Amino acid sequence: MVGNVEPVSASVSKSQSxxxxxxxxxxxxxxxxxLARSQALDLAGAFTNDGYKIRDGFWSFILTHGNPHILxxxxxxxxxxxxxxxxxxxxxxxxxxxxxxxxxxxxxxTYGGDGTVAAGLVPQMSGAYFIRASITEGKPVPFCLxxxxx
Amino acid sequence: xVMMFRTNxxxxxxxxxxxxxxxxxxxxxxxxxxxxSITATEQAQxxxxxxxxxxxxxxxxxxLAKVGRPNWGTVARTPLPTGIAERPQIALxxxxxxxxxxxxxENQNSQEMKNIGRELLEMARKLNAGDxxxxxxxxxxxxxxxxxxxxxxxxxxxxxxxxxxxLVEQKDVDLVxxxxxxxxxxxxxxxxxxxxxxxxxxIASLFSQSQVAQKFLDRIYALPERLRNQGLIRVMQExxxxxxxxxxxxxxxxxxxxQVVKISELSAEAIAAIAGIKGQxxxxxxxxxxxxSSTNASTKP
Numbered sequence: 001m002v003g004n005v006e007p008v009s010a011s012v013s014k015s016q017s018x019x020x021x022x023x024x025x026x027x028x029x030x031x032x033x034x035l036a037r038s039q040a041l042d043l044a045g046a047f048t049n050d051g052y053k054i055r056d057g058f059w060s061f062i063l064t065h066g067n068p069h070i071l072x073x074x075x076x077x078x079x080x081x082x083x084x085x086x087x088x089x090x091x092x093x094x095x096x097x098x099x100x101x102x103x104x105x106x107x108x109x110t111y112g113g114d115g116t117v118a119a120g121l122v123p124q125m126s127g128a129y130f131i132r133a134s135i136t137e138g139k140p141v142p143f144c145l146x147x148x149x150x
Numbered sequence: 151x152v153m154m155f156r157t158n159x160x161x162x163x164x165x166x167x168x169x170x171x172x173x174x175x176x177x178x179x180x181x182x183x184x185x186x187s188i189t190a191t192e193q194a195q196x197x198x199x200x201x202x203x204x205x206x207x208x209x210x211x212x213x214l215a216k217v218g219r220p221n222w223g224t225v226a227r228t229p230l231p232t233g234i235a236e237r238p239q240i241a242l243x244x245x246x247x248x249x250x251x252x253x254x255x256e257n258q259n260s261q262e263m264k265n266i267g268r269e270l271l272e273m274a275r276k277l278n279a280g281d282x283x284x285x286x287x288x289x290x291x292x293x294x295x296x297x298x299x300x301x302x303x304x305x306x307x308x309x310x311x312x313x314x315x316x317l318v319e320q321k322d323v324d325l326v327x328x329x330x331x332x333x334x335x336x337x338x339x340x341x342x343x344x345x346x347x348x349x350x351x352x353i354a355s356l357f358s359q360s361q362v363a364q365k366f367l368d369r370i371y372a373l374p375e376r377l378r379n380q381g382l383i384r385v386m387q388e389x390x391x392x393x394x395x396x397x398x399x400x401x402x403x404x405x406x407x408x409q410v411v412k413i414s415e416l417s418a419e420a421i422a423a424i425a426g427i428k429g430q431x432x433x434x435x436x437x438x439x440x441x442x443s444s445t446n447a448s449t450k451p
Contacts (some may be wrong), residue, residue: 053208053304056311057201070188072196074205074362076213077355101361103187125403126213128361130188130196147202149209 029142032088033060036144039086043116044146047082052148059131063087063094063143068134073147077126081149085117085133087141092117094135094143101128198365200327201314205362207252207333208303210341215256218353220344222257228336230269231426237277239382241325242424244273244313245332251290251306253340255299263294263302270309277325279316283309324377327369331386332424334362338393339417346414349407357405357413363394382423389420 037058044054059071075081087094096119098106106129109120123129133143197203214220228246231239247270254262267290274283286309293302310333314326338357345353370378370387377383396412399405405413 053212053307055202055206055209056307057199057203059197059199059202070192070196071203072193072198072361073203074359076205076209077352078216079209079213097186099188101193103189103193105187126356126358127399130193132188132192149212 029062032142033144035088036060036086036142037146039088039116040084040144040146043084043086043113043118044082044148047084047148050150052080052082052150054146054148057146059133059145061143062140063090063133063135064140065135065137068132071131071133071145073129073131075121075123075126075129077123079149080120080122081147082118082120083131083145083147085119085143085145086115087135087143088115090115090135090138090141090143093138093141094133096145097132097134099130099132100125101130103130200330200369203365204330204334205359206307207249207337208307210337210356211252211256213356214341214353217356218345218350220256220341220353222253222340222344223259225253225257225340225344227262228421229425229427230273231424233426235276235426236380236382237322237325238328238377238380239424239426240273240276241317241328242332242335242382242386244270244277245329245334246336246421246424247273247332248306248310248329249333249336249340251309252303252337255302255306258297258299260294260297264291267291267294274313274316277313277317277322278320279313282312282316286312324373327366331366331369331390334366335389335417335420335424338413339421342410342414342417346407346411349410351404354405354407354410355399355403357397357410358399358403360394360397363390363397366390367394385423386420389416389423392416 037060040058041054044052048054059069061069063069083096085094085096091114092112094112094115094117096108096110096117098108098119098121100106106121106123111118111120131145133145135141135143227250230247231243235243247266251263251266251270254266267287270290271280271283271287274280274287286305289305290302290309293299293305310329313329317323317325317329338359341353342357345357367387367390370383370390373383378387393413393416396409396416397405400409
């Protein structure tokens with residue numbers, strides 16, 4: 001059984017009538033990506049109170065409806081993992097799914113907030129696992145995922 | 151009455167058929183809702199991020215501690231390369247040294263930790279990354295002094311990151327993954343040497359890292375030709391290629407003792423090459439074989 005966050009319809013912002021310079025768009029996107037990472041780390045920080053250590057790396061990209069991203073990771077049996085993701089202003093549209101190296105869904109616990117999502121699992125076998133991140137509807141959003149373990 | 155009975159029977163049959171169909175539909179919908187597996191194509195196209203997808207040494211040791219208590223005190227330190235070394239060799243050695251730091255944390259050897267802190271700074275300076283890690287190495291020394299093993303774990307992570315950041319700033323990104331490769335090989339080598347002698351299937355399963363080896367191999371193949379053709383990198387390629395094959399679990403999802411022994415031999419050869427030692431470092435052997443020389447698993451530093 002795969003847990004997921006229930007989708008909530010998000011309001012779509014009105015498009016601007018005045019063209020925005022390219023460098024301003026890039027700066028805005030950069031700021032949005034930074035905010036996503038910052039919020040993901042904030043969420044992961046909550047788990048450190050329970051003895052989890054945050055891994056230094058992160059997975060960051062623009063999440064678009066209909067175009068899920070898949071990442072491969074190596075996880076170890078009996079380690080406890082929490083994957084914390086954030087996409088500011090995305091409501092509850094983010095979905096995380098986990099699969100073993102055969103591509104079979106893995107049972108996870110999930111937590112979802114406004115613009116954040118966390119998935120916890122304790123692998124029974126060491127090996128490669130796949131994480132699929134997707135957005136259920138609406139406009140593209142910058143997304144960042146970090147993980148912690150103990 | 152007979153006709154009514156037949157009509158009722160037909161009605162009941164139809165009802166049960168409809169009920170079965172409805173149950174089947176519900177089952178199918180639930181099944182599909184739960185089993186949206188990813189395809190082989192999606193797996194092949196999955197992204198791989200070095201700082202996220204490669205396992206960290208910290209994770210590996212945490213997992214190892216959950217399933218066993220290897221006697222780290224018997225693991226010998228890897229000698230550092232002497233004389234002038236090429237930058238790839240220094241990067242690999244730095245990775246090995248970082249792994250030795252984690253092993254020393256497991257062993258809770260304060261003096262050894264201070265030695266490693268000093269050597270880390272020396273090696274980092276050879277890569278012009280010394281400035282970034284001076285503070286970290288000082289912290290390693292302080293935490294070792296206070297036996298603060300928890301903080302040492304995190305400080306080693308941070309030290310590794312600082313080295314990588316420095317290499318990226320120097321536009322020497324090829325060396326970044328070599329640091330990771332050195333750490334990975336040393337973790338595998340040190341732990342497999344112990345497990346090969348005292349085999350435990352649960353611990354051995356931690357060596358199910360065929361895809362990690364494959365990804366390191368992909369990075370080696372992607373190196374510029376001038377780097378890829380260096381003798382040491384070719385040895386890394388050969389050993390990693392062989393490790394990728396041997397680290398695949400058997401049909402019962404286990405890694406056998408024979409596999410662990412082979413993993414130990416292959417990784418020991420790689421570590422010896424990094425240290426600039428000719429031939430293979432002594433490795434663990436099966437219990438029923440005589441040890442002809444001292445091994446990593448049984449020699450104290």
